[in-house]
Amino acid sequence: MSLADTTAATSSRQPDAGSPAPRRHGPWWFPWAVALGVTVLATGLAFALPDYWLLIATSVLVAMMSLLGLGIVTGTAGMIALCQLSFAAVGGWVMDLLMTQTALPELLGGAAFVVAMLVGATAASLLGLIVGLPALRLRGVNLAVVTLGVAAALDMTLQKVSFPDQWTNERVQRPFGIPGAEDLSGNRSYFLFVAGVVIIVALGVFYLQRSRWGAGWRMVAFSERGTASTGTSVTSAKLSAFMVSAFIGGIAGSLMVGQITTANYITFQTLNSLGLYVLSMAVGAHLIEMAFFGGILFVLIPEILKQFNIPLEWASIIYAVLGIQALTTKSSMGNDLRRMILAWQRKRGLNSIESTLVSLEPVGAPVPAASDNVLLEVKDLRVEFGAVVALSDVTMQLHEGEILGLIGPNGAGKSTFVDSLTGFLPHHTGSVTLDGVELDSLAPHKIARAGLRRTFQQDRVPSTMTVGAYARFVGGKEVDEDLIDEVLAFFGCPGTQAPLQMVDVGTRRLIEVAANIAAGPKLLLLDEPAAGLSHEEHVAFADRLRAVPERFGVSLLIIEHDLDLVRSVCSNLVVLNFGQVLATGRQEDVLANPEVLKAYMGETEMVS
Numbered sequence: 001m002s003l004a005d006t007t008a009a010t011s012s013r014q015p016d017a018g019s020p021a022p023r024r025h026g027p028w029w030f031p032w033a034v035a036l037g038v039t040v041l042a043t044g045l046a047f048a049l050p051d052y053w054l055l056i057a058t059s060v061l062v063a064m065m066s067l068l069g070l071g072i073v074t075g076t077a078g079m080i081a082l083c084q085l086s087f088a089a090v091g092g093w094v095m096d097l098l099m100t101q102t103a104l105p106e107l108l109g110g111a112a113f114v115v116a117m118l119v120g121a122t123a124a125s126l127l128g129l130i131v132g133l134p135a136l137r138l139r140g141v142n143l144a145v146v147t148l149g150v151a152a153a154l155d156m157t158l159q160k161v162s163f164p165d166q167w168t169n170e171r172v173q174r175p176f177g178i179p180g181a182e183d184l185s186g187n188r189s190y191f192l193f194v195a196g197v198v199i200i201v202a203l204g205v206f207y208l209q210r211s212r213w214g215a216g217w218r219m220v221a222f223s224e225r226g227t228a229s230t231g232t233s234v235t236s237a238k239l240s241a242f243m244v245s246a247f248i249g250g251i252a253g254s255l256m257v258g259q260i261t262t263a264n265y266i267t268f269q270t271l272n273s274l275g276l277y278v279l280s281m282a283v284g285a286h287l288i289e290m291a292f293f294g295g296i297l298f299v300l301i302p303e304i305l306k307q308f309n310i311p312l313e314w315a316s317i318i319y320a321v322l323g324i325q326a327l328t329t330k331s332s333m334g335n336d337l338r339r340m341i342l343a344w345q346r347k348r349g350l351n352s353i354e355s356t357l358v359s360l361e362p363v364g365a366p367v368p369a370a371s372d373n374v375l376l377e378v379k380d381l382r383v384e385f386g387a388v389v390a391l392s393d394v395t396m397q398l399h400e401g402e403i404l405g406l407i408g409p410n411g412a413g414k415s416t417f418v419d420s421l422t423g424f425l426p427h428h429t430g431s432v433t434l435d436g437v438e439l440d441s442l443a444p445h446k447i448a449r450a451g452l453r454r455t456f457q458q459d460r461v462p463s464t465m466t467v468g469a470y471a472r473f474v475g476g477k478e479v480d481e482d483l484i485d486e487v488l489a490f491f492g493c494p495g496t497q498a499p500l501q502m503v504d505v506g507t508r509r510l511i512e513v514a515a516n517i518a519a520g521p522k523l524l525l526l527d528e529p530a531a532g533l534s535h536e537e538h539v540a541f542a543d544r545l546r547a548v549p550e551r552f553g554v555s556l557l558i559i560e561h562d563l564d565l566v567r568s569v570c571s572n573l574v575v576l577n578f579g580q581v582l583a584t585g586r587q588e589d590v591l592a593n594p595e596v597l598k599a600y601m602g603e604t605e606m607v608s
């Protein structure tokens with residue numbers, strides 16, 4: 001499409017034809033209805049089960065609590081933690097200390113248990129913070145070794161120090177009983193108390209998973225770079241996952257101590273933490289219902305072995321088989337189940353979600369003209385990878401309201417340029433300023449917050465969220481929800497309720513562009529945004545991009561190999577070659593420059 005083909009811009013912010021359905025939030029009462037149902041069920045079980053099975057049921061709930069915590073680090077945030085029972089041990093130890101060695105029970109009566117439990121969980125979350133620190137730099141096997149080391153060290157310490165109740169042979173008093181129950185501190189009321197705590201924590205996890213924190217955990221599991229480029233600190237996301245996980249682990253430890261009213265280091269041994277990790281991976285403990293199922297397995301496998309007089313050590317072999325299955329298939333029972341439901345829905349033609357970009361009425365905006373205000377100023381940018389000079393003395397400007405194209409042959413330094421500007425290559429020299437603010441010394445998430453955002457060549461949109469959750473996360477705390485709907489509709493993206501799992505990769509990249517525009521940056525860098533789009537989608541996408549600066553107030557820097565798109569949307573171009581600026585200026589002039597023709601494409605293709 002040439003300049004002559006374009007018509008006047010429409011700058012009004014009217015909703016487009018083909019808008020997604022109005023935003024609907026899931027029924028708010030659903031989790032509360034489930035919680036009520038579980039409460040009724042637990043109350044029924046408390047009065048129906050014999051004493052021995054009440055103890056077993058309590059153990060299931062406590063194991064579920066441990067798995068709920070572990071699921072946050074392993075399933076949601078995608079890290080490895082082999083010391084979940086160390087957090088439980090710290091929680092249990094502190095509660096044991098407060099309940100048997102201090103005047104807390106006399107002072108607070110039945111409520112002392114709850115206070116001690118919360119103090120213990122807080123202490124465990126501090127250990128979570130310490131364990132999380134290495135996770136900022138380590139991944140995979142290295143992180144596994146560190147967390148295993150923590151578990152082993154705590155194991156040995158507990159063997160030496162022992163639990164406080166054993167110093168004086170006192171027992172931990174269980175919490176206040178349930179009114180009307182006969183045995184106010186007995187197994188029935190304790191089961192009900194534990195069930196209540198589990199329901200509260202499960203509700204907390206449910207809402208956390210859907211909060212900004214939860215979205216950060218999911219993002220960090222999928223892509224740390226993607227997370228940072230949305231303005232979220234990877235450090236905070238990882239540490240908060242470890243701290244919340246450890247807090248819940250600490251509560252589980254307190255409940256374990258309350259169950260047996262005394263404590264022993266054997267309960268919290270490293271081997272048990274390993275078993276819990278394997279189970280968490282095998283069932284997919286980031287899903288609340290699967291954490292419950294995992295709790296049943298964790299308690300029932302040894303119980304069944306006991307019933308058949310099989311040595312309990314065989315339980316480890318069963319966990320090992322489950323672990324091998326989960327690690328080799330890189331999936332969990334929960335995820336498999338969800339995938340099966342999805343495949344079944346697809347077979348029935350339900351929920352297939354596609355972009356409506358090509359069916360949108362063209363906006364017909366002209367290629368935007370740049371204003372006189374310099375928005376981005378890059379001076380003498382230089383990046384070296386050992387002996388390779390990837391960028392050398394790159395100097396360029398981008399003006400407010402402009403769509404600037406950055407082109408160059410393979411290996412010219414385009415990705416290195418984008419990475420340096422957005423903080424992912426901190427060791428560059430030279431200077432980068434955005435709207436007068438120096439960006440050089442800032443971390444990637446701070447650069448994003450300063451108003452310079454980017455999208456990626458590779459898919460950085462996690463399939464574990466809905467379109468709306470992702471867009472709200474990318475948009476930041478202050479994002480206008482109506483603007484999210486508007487930008488999604490503007491690019492023909494699915495509505496906010498659509499699960500990203502149902503959306504193809506090309507449409508996901510459109511959603512990434514839309515969400516970043518809704519975030520309202522001053523400048524958005526699009527790294528090969530049209531890759532993976534069909535010809536018709538290219539044309540429609542270019543039409544929409546041209547309207548972005550005026551309609552949404554976002555300037556664009558587009559890195560693209562596709563010269564049709566560049567011709568169609570960019571007023572000015574910068575050409576990189578061997579890490580240096582080969583040409584810069586008006587698009588028509590640059591594309592006619594013989595040096596550019598020679599270096600970039602070969603004359604025949606450019607002239608045609």
Ligand SMILES: Nc1ncnc2c1ncn2[C@@H]1O[C@H](COP(=O)(O)OP(=O)(O)OP(=O)(O)O)[C@@H](O)[C@H]1O
Pocket residue numbers: 385388389390408409410411412413414415416417
């Ligand atoms: N991490 C790295 N270590 C060493 N050399 C690198 C590294 N990253 C990039 N380079 C080199 O720097 C130069 C510029 O690479 P860059 O990826 O920025 O080019 P590009 O223009 O984005 O290429 P493409 O269009 O193929 O994506 C190339 O010579 C590349 O081999």
